[in-house]
Each structure stands twice: as C-alpha cells, then as structure tokens.
Amino acid sequence: MKYHIDTIPVWDAYHQGGECPLCNLENRLEKSYVDSFLGASVMEPDTRIEVNKTGFCPFHFKLLYDAQNRLGLALMTHTHLKEFMEKFEQRCKALLKASKDRSTSVLSSIIKGKKEVNQLTAEFEGWLTMQHGQCIICNRMSNTMNRYAYTILYLWDTDKEFKKALESSKGFCLKHLVLTTKIARETLPAHKQTLWLTDIIPLQIKSFHNLEHELSQFINKFDYRNQDKPLGSAKDSLPRTIQKLTGKFMD
Numbered sequence: 001m002k003y004h005i006d007t008i009p010v011w012d013a014y015h016q017g018g019e020c021p022l023c024n025l026e027n028r029l030e031k032s033y034v035d036s037f038l039g040a041s042v043m044e045p046d047t048r049i050e051v052n053k054t055g056f057c058p059f060h061f062k063l064l065y066d067a068q069n070r071l072g073l074a075l076m077t078h079t080h081l082k083e084f085m086e087k088f089e090q091r092c093k094a095l096l097k098a099s100k101d102r103s104t105s106v107l108s109s110i111i112k113g114k115k116e117v118n119q120l121t122a123e124f125e126g127w128l129t130m131q132h133g134q135c136i137i138c139n140r141m142s143n144t145m146n147r148y149a150y151t152i153l154y155l156w157d158t159d160k161e162f163k164k165a166l167e168s169s170k171g172f173c174l175k176h177l178v179l180t181t182k183i184a185r186e187t188l189p190a191h192k193q194t195l196w197l198t199d200i201i202p203l204q205i206k207s208f209h210n211l212e213h214e215l216s217q218f219i220n221k222f223d224y225r226n227q228d229k230p231l232g233s234a235k236d237s238l239p240r241t242i243q244k245l246t247g248k249f250m251d
C-alpha cells in the first residue's frame with residue numbers, strides 16, 4: 001500500500017505536544033468532518049450517495065446530533081433511512097421465502113431443517129451488523145490517519161529534525177501505537193522496522209512510567225495531609241492517562 005505524505009499537519013501535531021500526536025491530528029480531523037458533514041457536504045451529490053449507503057456509526061451520529069444542525073442531519077438521515085429500508089425489505093422478503101422453503105422441504109429431517117434456517121438467520125444477522133457498523137466519517141478518518149502515520153514514519157526516516165522531535169515526544173496512545181506499528185510493518189523493510197521499534201519502545205515505556213507517577217501523585221493529593229502540596233503537571237494526569245490508554249480526549 002502506498003500512501004501520500006502530508007508533512008505540515010504532522011509537524012503541527014508534534015509542536016502541539018501532549019500524550020499522542022496522532023490523537024491531536026485525529027481530534028482536529030473529526031471536528032472538521034463533523035463541520036463539513038453539517039455544512040457544504042450535505043448538498044454534495046457524491047457525499048450524499050455515500051452517506052445514503054453507509055450512514056454513521058453511533059459515536060459520529062451523536063457528535064453530529066450534538067452539533068445542533070438538525071435540518072442538515074435530518075435530510076441526510078431521511079435519505080439514508082429510505083435507502084436502508086429498500087435493501088432491508090428485499091433482504092427480509094428473501095429471508096422469509098428461503099426460510100419457509102427450507103423448513104417445509106426438509107421436514108423429513110428436523111435437524112437438517114434447523115441447521116439450514118439457522119444459517120439463513122446468521123447470514124441476515126451478519127448483514128444487519130454490517131449495516132449498523134458502517135460510517136462514512138470513520139472510513140474517511142481511517143484513510144487520512146493511515147496517511148498521517150505513514151508520514152510520521154517517512155519523516156522519522158528522512159528528516160533529522162523530525163527524528164529529534166519524535167525522540168523528545170511521549171510516543172503514542174495505545175490505539176495509535178497499533179496504527180504506527182501496522183503501517184511500519186506494511187511499508188518498511190525488516191531492518192527499518194527494527195530501528196523504528198528500537199526508537200519507539202523506550203519512549204512508550206518512559207511515558208507510561210511518567211503517567212503512573214503523576215497519577216499516583218494525583219491520588220495522594222486526596223489525602224488531607226497532602227492538601228497543600230502542589231500538583232504541577234499531575235493535575236490533569238487522569239484525562240491524559242485515559243487518553244493514553246484509549247486514544248480519546250476526555251474534554
């Protein structure tokens with residue numbers, strides 16, 4: 001897989017600092033997609049066709065709903081619902097017909113009849129689950145996040161200044177550590193993958209240790225004997241630890 005590089009936003013995310021530069025990028029990206037889906041994209045024919053087909057996942061539906069453009073969201077949801085209903089009714093008719101045929105044609109064997117109807121129902125469940133899990137924002141974000149992760153690896157490999165910035169960062173959250181490891185596996189030769197891991201693993205371990213220390217300072221502060229001790233950077237260690245573990249900002 002070949003990805004285009006996109007250096008400016010990646011540099012910006014490293015300058016922003018924090019627990020994970022890819023979380024910084026993802027957060028910005030998510031906000032811009034939510035804005036665009038409730039703005040100009042509502043009327044773009046290509047986007048509408050895609051939204052009609054996929055819809056949004058529960059998380060992105062909620063973000064769009066909270067953004068308060070109820071007309072834009074209602075228009076997109078309405079045409080998506082109509083397209084879904086058409087496919088749903090076709091599937092249901094086919095399921096009912098096949099189910100009736102199977103359960104009556106194999107009466108000689110109850111076990112065989114049950115097995116065949118179970119298989120049809122399982123296929124229907126699979127199709128429904130797929131409809132429920134699709135999301136145009138997730139799809140678009142995933143493509144762009146792959147490109148950002150690839151850009152990080154490219155800059156690490158070719159730009160000494162960037163390598164220094166990466167080495168003084170806090171590594172990544174777990175979600176984006178998985179992403180960078182995957183893109184490194186897909187795009188780097190073996191010896192470079194080893195060099196990448198040699199650089200990134202100590203950063204991760206150091207970052208987890210620092211967070212653990214800060215979180216324990218934060219907990220100790222609840223003891224009245226420590227009330228006057230300054231918290232410093234440990235003040236926001238709980239949301240930063242959750243972000244490190246999940247890839248989601250808490251604010």
Ligand SMILES: [Zn+2]
Nearest residue numbers: 020023173176
């Ligand atoms: Zn992250």
Ligand SMILES: [Zn+2]
Nearest residue numbers: 057060135138
């Ligand atoms: Zn989504």
